[in-house]
Amino acid sequence: MPAASRRRFLSQGVALSGAIATGRGIAGDAKSDTPPGEPAWSRSLGAPILASPYGVPSRYEANTVRRQSPGLTRTPHSSVAFTPLASLFGIITPSGLHFERHHAGVPDVDPRAHRLIVHGLVREPRIYTMDDLVRFPSVSRIHFIECGANSGMEWANAAVPGVQYSHGMLGCSEWTGVPLAVLLEEAGFDRKRARYVLAEGADGASLTRTIPIEFALDDVIVAYAQNGEMLRPEQGYPVRLIVPGVQGVSSVKWLRRLEVGDAPWNTREESLHYVDLMPNGVHRQYTWIQEAKSVITSPSGGQTIAARGYQEIRGLAWSGRGRVKRVDVSTDGGRNWRTATLQEPILPKALARFRCDWRWQGEPAFLQSRVIDETGYVQPSIAALREVRGKRSIYHNNAIQTWRVAASGEVSNVQLG
Amino acid sequence: MFNWVEGLVAAAFALGLSAGADASRYDLGRTPTTAEIAAWDIDVRPDGTGLPDGRGSVADGQRLYDAKCASCHGTFGESTDYMALAGGVGTLASDQPVRTTGSKLNYATTLFDYIRRAMPFNAPKTLTNDEVYALTAYVLNLNDIVPAGAMLDRASLIAVKMPNRDGFTRQHGMGSVRGTPDTRAKACMHDCVANVRVTSELPEYAKGSHGDIALQTAHWIAPQAPASGSAAAIATAKGAGCMACHGVAKGVIGPAFVDVARKYADDAGAEARLVRKVEEGGSGVWGSAPMPGQAHVPAADVRAIVRWILGGAGD
Numbered sequence: 001m002p003a004a005s006r007r008r009f010l011s012q013g014v015a016l017s018g019a020i021a022t023g024r025g026i027a028g029d030a031k032s033d034t035p036p037g038e039p040a041w042s043r044s045l046g047a048p049i050l051a052s053p054y055g056v057p058s059r060y061e062a063n064t065v066r067r068q069s070p071g072l073t074r075t076p077h078s079s080v081a082f083t084p085l086a087s088l089f090g091i092i093t094p095s096g097l098h099f100e101r102h103h104a105g106v107p108d109v110d111p112r113a114h115r116l117i118v119h120g121l122v123r124e125p126r127i128y129t130m131d132d133l134v135r136f137p138s139v140s141r142i143h144f145i146e147c148g149a150n151s152g153m154e155w156a157n158a159a160v161p162g163v164q165y166s167h168g169m170l171g172c173s174e175w176t177g178v179p180l181a182v183l184l185e186e187a188g189f190d191r192k193r194a195r196y197v198l199a200e201g202a203d204g205a206s207l208t209r210t211i212p213i214e215f216a217l218d219d220v221i222v223a224y225a226q227n228g229e230m231l232r233p234e235q236g237y238p239v240r241l242i243v244p245g246v247q248g249v250s251s252v253k254w255l256r257r258l259e260v261g262d263a264p265w266n267t268r269e270e271s272l273h274y275v276d277l278m279p280n281g282v283h284r285q286y287t288w289i290q291e292a293k294s295v296i297t298s299p300s301g302g303q304t305i306a307a308r309g310y311q312e313i314r315g316l317a318w319s320g321r322g323r324v325k326r327v328d329v330s331t332d333g334g335r336n337w338r339t340a341t342l343q344e345p346i347l348p349k350a351l352a353r354f355r356c357d358w359r360w361q362g363e364p365a366f367l368q369s370r371v372i373d374e375t376g377y378v379q380p381s382i383a384a385l386r387e388v389r390g391k392r393s394i395y396h397n398n399a400i401q402t403w404r405v406a407a408s409g410e411v412s413n414v415q416l417g
Numbered sequence: 418m419f420n421w422v423e424g425l426v427a428a429a430f431a432l433g434l435s436a437g438a439d440a441s442r443y444d445l446g447r448t449p450t451t452a453e454i455a456a457w458d459i460d461v462r463p464d465g466t467g468l469p470d471g472r473g474s475v476a477d478g479q480r481l482y483d484a485k486c487a488s489c490h491g492t493f494g495e496s497t498d499y500m501a502l503a504g505g506v507g508t509l510a511s512d513q514p515v516r517t518t519g520s521k522l523n524y525a526t527t528l529f530d531y532i533r534r535a536m537p538f539n540a541p542k543t544l545t546n547d548e549v550y551a552l553t554a555y556v557l558n559l560n561d562i563v564p565a566g567a568m569l570d571r572a573s574l575i576a577v578k579m580p581n582r583d584g585f586t587r588q589h590g591m592g593s594v595r596g597t598p599d600t601r602a603k604a605c606m607h608d609c610v611a612n613v614r615v616t617s618e619l620p621e622y623a624k625g626s627h628g629d630i631a632l633q634t635a636h637w638i639a640p641q642a643p644a645s646g647s648a649a650a651i652a653t654a655k656g657a658g659c660m661a662c663h664g665v666a667k668g669v670i671g672p673a674f675v676d677v678a679r680k681y682a683d684d685a686g687a688e689a690r691l692v693r694k695v696e697e698g699g700s701g702v703w704g705s706a707p708m709p710g711q712a713h714v715p716a717a718d719v720r721a722i723v724r725w726i727l728g729g730a731g732d
Contacts, residue, residue, distance in 0.1 A: 060638060060640060078499075105658070125449050127453060160627060161624065186442065186445075204541040257457050266463045267530065271521070283521070287592070288592060378604045388600060389599070
C-alpha cells in the first residue's frame, strides 16, 4: 500500500479499534482486532445470507471505482469514466468497473421491446427479438476493449497523474453472444458485393460505425453477456457488438441495426471523430486496429512506494493484432531491459498480465514496459511515435509509458526524450 | 438505406415464395416489413444514398438553430464547449489545429445524417426532414460554404463540396490486422539509451487535478460514512441527470442552482411550483433554452432535489 494511504489507514484503524473498545472481551484482549486481541468479527454473528442479494464489494473497497477526468468533457451524458487499473488484478475487468463511454447517456432499453434488424445487401433481411438472439448457437471469448482515444491526452506532454486516467479507457471481459458471421449467413449476405457492415445503436445518438466485412466474418460477436451475466446497461444492455482488437467505438452498444453495404458510410464517428490527425493536416480515416501496447499498473503515477525492498512490478499488455509474445521491463528509463513473466493464458486480442521482480533500494528510477506481439511489432517510444504522427493526433497513442520513482518513493508521470 | 430488393424479398416471403430452408438455417427471427426497415434505416452515405425528400433554407435553419442549438454550440457555431461547428478552415496542419465541423468534415451528407439521428442532444430524432435540411444549410452558411439565400435539398446537398473533402487518407497500416505499422522499434536489451532525459512532467496545475491518487489506488480504505443531507441530494440530482444542464455554482445550459435559490429566496410557494416545473418542464425564466419535463425522476426525488436547491444548494 502506498505510504500516504497507509498512514491514513493506520490512523483511522486506531480510531476504529478505539471506538469498539467498550466492555470486556470474553477471550483475549478486546481492545484490539489484531493479535493478541480477538477481533470484533470473531466475537459476533455476521450478516445473514441475502443481506445483499446481488453481492457488492466490501465497504473497505469503496475507493475502487470508475472516475472521470475533471474538465475533459462538458456533459456527463457524452463523456467517459475510466477503469481503475491500478486496483485490479489478473486480466478480467469486473463488469461494474469496465470503463464507460457514451455519446448520449445510458439508455434504459427494455429487452422485451428491443429489436435487431439485419438488412442491406442480403437475400433475406431479418428482424430478431432478444429471445431469438439468445437461442442462437453461442460463443464465449475473452477480449479487451480499448477506446481509440485512450492515452489521447498525453500526445503533447504528460497531462494526467495516474494510470486510471492515462490508460483507463481499457477493459477486458468474457463476452458471450452469437457470432456476427452466423447472422450474416442467416440473412444470406451478398458475397460478391458485401464489403462493409454498418452497426447502429439504439441510444439517443444512434451511434454508427462501419465494420469491414473481413472483420465481421472473422471474430465479431453480437454479445448479450459479459463476465457470465447479461450486459450492464452502460455496457450496451441488452445487446452490443464486440469487434476484437478494434478501437472501442466500433463495438457499438445497444445494437439495433446491421446493414450490409458495398462502401464505407463516413459517419460522424469516422470523419469528425476517431480519425487521426497527422502533422501535414491530413486525417487518417478508418484506423481500426489498436496496435500493441502495455503499461505498468503498479507501482504507477500518484502512488508512493511504502518501503524499500521487494516490489513486484505488475502491468498489462495487449495487441489488436493477436497475442502478446513478450513483455520487457526497464527500471532505468529504457537503458537496460529484462523480460517479464507472462501469466497464462495468453489469448488473442485480450489483456495479458505481466510481472517482474524488483528490489527497490531507494534510488531514483524510471519504470517502463514494452510489449512485442506475435507479429513481431515492438511497442514504440513516445518520441518514435511523434516522429511519424506529430503531437496533435488524439487517437491511438500506444507509446511506452514512463513512471518516475523519486528517492522519496513518490511515483509520477513523465515522458522521456 | 432501403433498397428495392428488400421490398421484393419481403413481398415474396409474405406470399410464401421464399426458397426452402437449407441445412444451416436456424429459423429464428422473421422477415421485417419494409415499413419496419424504412423507419430505422436513416443512414446517409457520402454519395447521397439515403437522403430523404424534403428541403430547407438557411433562413429557416437560423430560426431553428437559435431555438434548439445555439445554447450549446454558440450563436455562430463557435462554442468549443461541445463540437464547434464553424471556423478553423486551413488550420489543421498547424500547431494549433482548430477542429470544427467546417474545418474537418469531408462530406456535408454526414452533417445531415448526424443532425437527423442525434440532434438536438436532449431530444434526438424530433426534427422533420425539412428541418434537418434547413439546419444543415445554416451550419454550412455559418462556414461560408453556402450563401445566406441558399435552399438545400437532396441534389444540392450532394453537390456541396466541403473545404476538407480531400483531407482524409486510408493509406495506413491500421486498416487491417495485416497492415504494416508506421513505427519500427527494435527490442534492444542493453545499453539502449545514452542519456535518459525527462522531456515532460506533469504540469503544476495538473498535480492535484484528479484528487488523491494514493487514496484512490489503495488496496483498502477506512469505510466512508453514508451520504446524508446535501451529499445525498447532490447524488440524487446527478443520478437524475440534472447536472447535464445545471451546475451547483455555475450555469451550463440552465441556471446554476445557487442562482435559483437566490431568485426564490423569499417565495413561499416556490417549492410546489418548481416541483411541477421539474416534472412538466418550463421555459422563459432563465433564457431561451427550454427545460424539458423530467418524468423519469421519482416524485420523492424531485421534491428532495428542489428542497435542497431552495435551501441554498450547499455542500
